[in-house]
Amino acid sequence: MKRNSLIFVIVMAISVIVASLILSAAVTTKDVNKALEPFYQTLSYILNTYYQKDDINLNKLMDSAIDGLVKGLGDDFSYYENPEGVEEKQIEMEGEYGGLGIEVTYDSEYKAVKVVSPMYGTPAWRAGLKAGDRIVSIDDQPVSEMEYMEAVRKLRGKPGTTVRIKILREGVDTLLTFELIREKIQIIPVKHAFIETSKGRIGYTLITRFGAKTSEEMAEALNDIFARGVKGLILDLRDNPGGYLNSAIEVASYFIDKGVVVKTKNAYGIEEVYESKGNNYPNVPIVVLVNKGSASASEILTGALKDYEIAKIVGEKTFGKGSVQTGFPLSNGGTLYLTTAHYMTPSGKDIHKIGIEPDVYVEEATTTKRESAAVDYTKKIIDIDMSDPYLVKGLEVLLGMIK
Known part of the structure; x- marks a missing residue:
């Protein structure tokens, strides 16, 4: 997609959002346009003056922008899945995938992946992961530097492979380290x-x-x-x-x-x-x-x-x-x-x-x-x-x- 076309799509999408906001009487057009000015400015600077501007991946840029927009809500249960993440979710919903067997959400306070619960009998459950554990590192890479679904994909993988995670647990002063072997997760409800x-x-x-x-x-x-x-x-x-x-x-x-x-x-x-x-x-x-x-x-x-x-x-x-x-x-x-x-x-x-x-x-x-x-x-x-x-x-x- 050409840059001009992308910017046009973005502007049109934002216009639709602005219109819907006005219809809901949440804010005025002036308020929204003022709030969006820094976004337009940033996008313009990136596309025109960034040193490696010819290598910019526009799709990744927009994925990060949308992801950051949703995270700004401070709601751990609202999130964005990019197209690759949608495919991953479909694999999981089919009831069989390679992973650790944990249900997770995003923790905006710690910029971590938070465990909602480990699934019965799975590698995460057997290792003793608990609800409320915050995964702050995956294979020695900080989760805070990843998009949410990127972190989720890193937890999944081919059965038999190993993943190293570091956990922040309430009441424990030091980080806990786990090395887990992924398995084919079959969900029996x-x-x-x-x-x-x-x-x-x-x-x-x-x-x-x-x-x-x-x-x-x-x-x-x-x-x-x-x-x-x-x-x-x-x-x-x-x-x-x-x-x-x-x-x-x-x-x-x-x-x-x-x-x-x-x-x-x-x-x-x-x-x-x-x-x-x-x-x-x-x-x-x-x-x-x-x-x-x-x-x-x-x-x-x-x-x-x-x-x-x-x-x-x-x-x-x-x-x-x-x-x-x-x-x-x-x-x-x-x-x-x-x-x-x-x-x-x-x-x-x-x-x-x-x-x-x-x-x-x-x-x-x-x-x-x-x-x-x-x-x-x-x-x-x-x-x-x-x-x-x-x-x-x-x-x-x-x-x-x-x-």
């Missing part, structure tokens, strides 16, 4: 098991994320669980980074007979209400296990079950991601993911950056590596570790709920 107790059989379900097939696989697990006759149920949402809104609503509907599951409110104060689709399963005592890595859609389910007093919540305060991101395709093939609304629980609580407090607290284990976690995480029916303090406390609470 629902697993289940059974626990035999003095009060009868207990069903256990682990939901690793809320993807396109989660509600379908959750129904299969619940069919098996209730067919075997259970007195209660443990839902494990630890380190579940969330996923699709519809998936969370469908899973919540399995436990809520009727009523609101979640509400969303946009920038104009307009609310959308999503109600239960109906419960076809027996109502048994339920305990939900959560930790700092329980985020987004997992908090929708947790918040609904807590508000209706359908379940007791056991563990740690959840992550606190109550925002909705909408993807806006751009003309260059990239996508802008922008926070456009907040989730609210049925009672109207906005839990963004607040999280959900458990009814019963469990202290997070202090060990770094999960030595006993050399498991096949692709299995749907699993063995569970009854020395796990979360499970021990959750089972104790559940048995106290069973009459």
